[in-house]
Amino acid sequence: MNKILEFFYKYLTVVIFLVLEILAFLLVVNKNDLQRSVAFRCATAFSAWTYEITNSVTDYFGLAEANKYLAEENARLYKELADYKSLAKDSVVAQGGENYLSARVVYNSVYDLQNYIIIDKGSVHGVEEDMGVFAPQGVVGVVQRVSKNYAVVLPIINLEQVISAKIKGNNQLGSIKWNGKSPLKAKLYEIPSHVNVVAGDTIVTSGFSAIFPEGVMIGIVDKAAHVENTMYCDVDVNLAVDFQSLSYVTVSVFENKNELLNLQKSLGK
């Protein structure tokens, strides 16, 4: 028992000594400028060293995640590249007075009656109301409202949207309007019944408005039928753009738009 007490007493001395020394050391590094700056430097170096060690270990655990991320990124970039390649071959060709602006879709609804899209480009980037918006596959819609950094696009699949269109090949004019049901389909109105429309015909923009350049893909005729007792054909169109997977769009900036609008106004349109 005496031995144990002695042992404890010996250690008590050491503990008290260490506590007082640590207390004094804390005073040294907190109250003296030089010592504090040196201690701070050492502490920083030490924590950087430990971070490096823990990172070099945890990096290995993160490799699977990083791989997955890189593969996804690769796929996306490949797809984007392919899209751009097809864009060059596509019917969209920049003409005089037109400019294009790439934008990312930040909000997109598909299943409502009043669907709309929000893109990450706004008045700061030069987007204005009534500008045409299209994806690499074809027409998306028209800019309806613009804020500083965002714009609301009224897509084809909104019941209020009507886009001037024509049948490629015979240049027969009509207007595209959504049927309010499927985000994949729309209707082509105002095609006279005498016109020969068959499934597979391509529908493109007419270029008769200041919104879209001429000849931008809208969709392919799904089926066309003559409706009795009317003067018009009933034309179903498969839309070219997949609205459900829209992520990047292009805004067409028609630089002479105001000039054209003024001209149209002067004609009393």
Add this chain to the structure above:
Amino acid sequence: MKYTVEFLFWFVGLVLFQILLLNNVQIAGVINPFLYIYFIIALPIHTNRISLIFIGFALGLLVDAFSNTWGIHAMGSTLVAFLRPYIFRIVATQEELDKVMPRFRTMGVNYVKYIISMVLIHHFSLFLLEAFSFDYFWIVLLKTLVSSVITILLVFTLEKVRK
């Protein structure tokens, strides 16, 4: 009781001497004697080790408070207070350790060894903490040696005065 009053006197006297006079001694940038450590040197041989450590800490902290060197003297004097029994065991014989007070006339040359060890350890730890870097190791060593010589001379002067 007789000792308590005497050591209280020594405590106050040495601290005052240190902060009023010796703290202002800066010869050639290397001589800074720290005579206050004599208080720990002079305490009775069989002082309780824990009390010794607390006394060392308090003494150092007091000197720190008046020298604006927070913690440096506290660390140094706590260290020598902790090491004092070990130094005794190394330099002194058992016969000498049975005495009450560590004095030159009872311990002779071993007392000199004891003082030199205490002062060197104390001064070295102080100057090292002051530099706070091993880059200045040789300057620290030089300051330790030169200042220790002065402190040791002062200690022996005090011994003469005490008698």
